[in-house]
Amino acid sequence: MIKSQKEKIQRVLAGLFSIGxxxxxxxxxxxxxxxxxxxxxxxxxxTSFIQAFSVPIGTCTIQQHVGWSLSRVMIAYLVxxxxxxxxxVLMGWNPKIEAxxxxxxxxxxxxxxxxxxxxxxxxxxxxEMTKYFLIFLSAFSNITLNAYEGAxxxxxxxxxxxxxxxxxxxQTLLTVVLPASMPFIFAGLQVAISTxxxxxxxxxxxxxxEGVGWVIVSAQDTNDMNQTLVGILAIGIVGFIxxxxxxxxxxxxxxxxxxx
Amino acid sequence: MESNPKVRVNHLTKKFGDLLxxxxxxxxxxxxELLCVVGPTGCGKTTFLNSLTKLYDITSGEILVNNEPVNxxxxxxxxIFQENSTMPWLNVEQNVSFGLDIKKVPEKEKKERVEExxxxxxxxxxxxxxxxxxxxxxxxxxxxxxxxxxxxxxxxMDEPYGQLDIELRFKLEDELVKxxxxxxxxxxxxxxxxxxxxxxxxxxxxxxxxxxxxxKVLDNPLPRPRDITSxxxxxxxxxxxxxxxxx
Ligand SMILES: Nc1ncnc2c1ncn2[C@@H]1O[C@H](COP(=O)(O)OP(=O)(O)OP(=O)(O)O)[C@@H](O)[C@H]1O
Ligand SMILES: [Mg+2]
Numbered sequence: 001m002i003k004s005q006k007e008k009i010q011r012v013l014a015g016l017f018s019i020g021x022x023x024x025x026x027x028x029x030x031x032x033x034x035x036x037x038x039x040x041x042x043x044x045x046x047t048s049f050i051q052a053f054s055v056p057i058g059t060c061t062i063q064q065h066v067g068w069s070l071s072r073v074m075i076a077y078l079v080x081x082x083x084x085x086x087x088x089v090l091m092g093w094n095p096k097i098e099a100x101x102x103x104x105x106x107x108x109x110x111x112x113x114x115x116x117x118x119x120x121x122x123x124x125x126x127x128e129m130t131k132y133f134l135i136f137l138s139a140f141s142n143i144t145l146n147a148y149e150g151a152x153x154x155x156x157x158x159x160x161x162x163x164x165x166x167x168x169x170x171q172t173l174l175t176v177v178l179p180a181s182m183p184f185i186f187a188g189l190q191v192a193i194s195t196x197x198x199x200x201x202x203x204x205x206x207x208x209x210e211g212v213g214w215v216i217v218s219a220q221d222t223n224d225m226n227q228t229l230v231g232i233l234a235i236g237i238v239g240f241i242x243x244x245x246x247x248x249x250x251x252x253x254x255x256x257x258x259x260x
Numbered sequence: 261m262e263s264n265p266k267v268r269v270n271h272l273t274k275k276f277g278d279l280l281x282x283x284x285x286x287x288x289x290x291x292x293e294l295l296c297v298v299g300p301t302g303c304g305k306t307t308f309l310n311s312l313t314k315l316y317d318i319t320s321g322e323i324l325v326n327n328e329p330v331n332x333x334x335x336x337x338x339x340i341f342q343e344n345s346t347m348p349w350l351n352v353e354q355n356v357s358f359g360l361d362i363k364k365v366p367e368k369e370k371k372e373r374v375e376e377x378x379x380x381x382x383x384x385x386x387x388x389x390x391x392x393x394x395x396x397x398x399x400x401x402x403x404x405x406x407x408x409x410x411x412x413x414x415x416x417m418d419e420p421y422g423q424l425d426i427e428l429r430f431k432l433e434d435e436l437v438k439x440x441x442x443x444x445x446x447x448x449x450x451x452x453x454x455x456x457x458x459x460x461x462x463x464x465x466x467x468x469x470x471x472x473x474x475x476k477v478l479d480n481p482l483p484r485p486r487d488i489t490s491x492x493x494x495x496x497x498x499x500x501x502x503x504x505x506x507x
Contacts, residue, residue: 157345161403164313164339165359165410166332175362179349256349256390 038225045229052230058218060210062230066238069200069211072128076135077196084143084192085185091144092151093177105144113138113199117206131203138199139192146188150181183257186250193246197239212238264327266291266414266446267312272321274304274311281307283471284321294440294447296457298504299467305450309416313339325414336363338407340417344399346391346406353378353387355402359410377405380442381435397428404432408439415447421456433460437484454504458497459486466503476503 023042030041040048052062060068091098091105113134124130154177162176204213212235219227265288274282281304289295299305310316312323314330325335338359346355353374360370378384381401391399400420407415417436421429437460440447451457457464458480466475478500482492 157341157343158347160315161339161341161345161347162358162362163332164337165362165406166336167362168333171362175358176347179347182349254349256351256392 040226040229044226045233048226049230049233057215057227057230058210062215062234065210065212065215066234069197069204069213070238072131072203072211073135073193073196073200076132077139077193079132080136080139080192080196081143081189084140084188085147088144088147088149088185088188089151089173089178089181092148092181093154093173102148105141109141109145113195114202117203121206126207130206131200131208134203135196135199139196142192142195143185143188146184146191147181150184151177153184154180183254186246186254190243190246190250193242194239197235197242201235264291265289266293266325267448268324268327270322270324272308272311272323273319274307274316275319280471282311283473285472285474286321287465287474287477289446289448292444292446294437294449294460294462295465296449296451296461296463297465297467298450298452298454298457298500299472300469300504301452303467303470303472305467306418309339309418309448309450312416313337335414336410336412337414337416338410338412340400340403340407340415340420342419342422344391344396344403346399346402348391351388351390352383352394352402355391356383356405356409359406363410373409373411377409380408380439381405397424397432400424400432401435404435404439408443408445411443412445415445417447417449419450419452422451422453429456434485436460454497454500455488458482458493458500459488464500466500478503 027041027043030036030039049062054061057065087101087105091101116134116137117130120130120133124133158176158180159172162172167175200211201213201216204211205217208214212231215231215234216228219225219231267289269285269287272282272285273280285308297305297308307316311318312325312330313332323330325337328335330337347358350358356377357370357374360373365373375384378387381404383398383401383405386394386398391402394402404420421432424432433456436447436449439445449457449460451460461480464478464480466478467473468475478496480496482490482496486493488494
């Protein structure tokens with residue numbers, strides 16, 4: 001699908017309009033209703049948000065908090081991507097590997113990452129490792145599932161074709177199964193980046209001294225609505241940027257998959 | 261029998277359970293021959309190719325290539341399927357180079373061969389296109405270029421043009437003849453289109469209904485390029501048609 005420049009601009013404008021309308025409604029409600037006694041309006045929040053770039057919240061500025069959270073996400077997400085793509089593709093490709101790992105995976109998959117918090121604290125303590133572990137779990141399950149479905153759905157004709165050209169099993173795996181699964185894998189990576197970002201917030205709310213999750217809990221402790229909303233704003237903006245980047249990468253790498 | 265055939269089929273029998281499909285078949289294909297095989301639907305043509313390429317186990321008998329049991333990694337075979345088998349994530353030139361990558365052909369030679377075969381099938385202007393952007397005849401040409409680029413010693417084609425319209429089929433048939441003459445590859449071409457068999461084949465092998473035997477192998481000495489309206493052509497075509505009738 002080739003979108004015209006005009007269509008693109010229209011879409012952006014429509015998005016900006018709805019965001020603007022939402023902010024206006026919020027501002028109006030805060031000024032004209034009792035909501036104003038419960039929470040600050042958007043102008044206050046955005047001003048504090050901008051200030052937070054130079055004035056620290058706790059020990060870090062907002063971009064440092066985001067940096068902490070992002071680094072936790074990136075480490076755990078990368079490990080989850082490697083393990084998840086590897087396990088998923090191998091399970092989808094090889095019935096023996098599937099028979100061994102799939103049942104275990106199917107039991108672990110439906111457990112939400114948050115449910116692992118008590119256990120992971122016992123295993124890994126309250127440090128970074130627990131956070132990595134929780135984020136890993138949240139990303140891993142989506143990535144694995146999608147990679148698995150992708151490898152399952154590879155057209156057998158293509159595998160036959162590569163075999164006829166003399167490919168051995170490893171070559172078929174790397175040159176047919178893996179690339180053929182890419183659109184599925186990317187769909188999984190896309191969902192996983194959002195769930196990991198959501199999970200880091202939860203993990204940091206358990207115990208941390210920095211990160212966007214900490215911004216939220218510490219605001220809760222001091223009943224600071226403004227800081228809560230600054231944290232939420234940061235989480236929303238970063239989540240949006242992450243999803244956009246992933247979509248861009250996918251469009252580039254899987255452009256063959258888009259029918260014209 | 262030849263002393264050094266490209267392919268030797270010795271008392272080949274293939275059963276699926278109790279269903280006897282190939283019944284004690286023996287024949288040779290000499291090096292460099294273009295053999296067309298025609299037979300009734302379901303007589304076991306695809307089964308034969310799948311047995312040759314070891315997708316199926318043989319019930320009894322043997323198939324030899326270069327007097328040796330088939331080994332896909334050692335012998336350079338190529339199989340062109342009836343369905344599209346191009347890799348959708350590779351563009352045209354990457355697809356043509358796919359077999360060469362697998363076989364680890366040196367970079368320089370790979371480039372030359374890709375150029376050569378892109379040119380032969382007329383896809384040079386489309387080299388950067390992805391399969392989703394091509395028509396089915398172009399896809400089949402990609403598969404053909406990919407197969408020929410590996411310089412196969414034996415090319416197996418299973419009704420490769422079955423789904424194409426007449427005009428494109430004629431074009432690709434001519435392309436195949438050109439490539440065959442140029443490369444001296446041994447070609448095993450399955451079709452159920454008798455005209456196609458007579459147009460292409462140096463020899464025409466006619467199979468019976470199941471349980472399948474070789475009914476007859478006809479020589480086809482008609483000069484090329486062949487004219488499908490010439491009396492000799494029509495005569496041979498009728499001969500094949502009569503042989504294939506099972507009633
Ligand atoms: N994997 C299989 N298991 C059981 N029976 C099979 C299998 N493959 C083929 N057959 C049977 O063997 C016979 C020959 O099938 P085959 O596909 O080889 O015929 P064909 O000559 O290629 O037919 P067509 O002209 O339709 O392509 C058919 O009766 C088919 O039902
Ligand atoms: Mg068939």
